[in-house]
Amino acid sequence: MSFSISALLLFGLLLAMLIRSKSLGIGSALVAVLFGYYLSRTGAAAPIDQVMGALGDAIPDLDQ
Numbered sequence: 001m002s003f004s005i006s007a008l009l010l011f012g013l014l015l016a017m018l019i020r021s022k023s024l025g026i027g028s029a030l031v032a033v034l035f036g037y038y039l040s041r042t043g044a045a046a047p048i049d050q051v052m053g054a055l056g057d058a059i060p061d062l063d064q
Contacts, residue, residue, distance in 0.1 A: 007052055011035035 015035050018028040037045050 008035070008038045011038060 011031055011034050014031045015028075018031060034048065037048050
């Protein structure tokens with residue numbers, strides 16, 4: 001649960017920064033979609049949570 005809250009905060013901040021800088025592209029669209037899924041907690045949120053959890057677990061293992 002703590003990872004999904006921090007991911008929600010991260011995607012919200014990234015989305016706000018992308019909107020302020022008026023940069024449009026694939027990256028901003030991906031951030032907006034991920035933020036929307038975390039915010040609405042639809043049926044698609046569970047697989048996205050699993051992928052984000054797996055990425056969160058894999059990132060610390062990259063420096064080994």
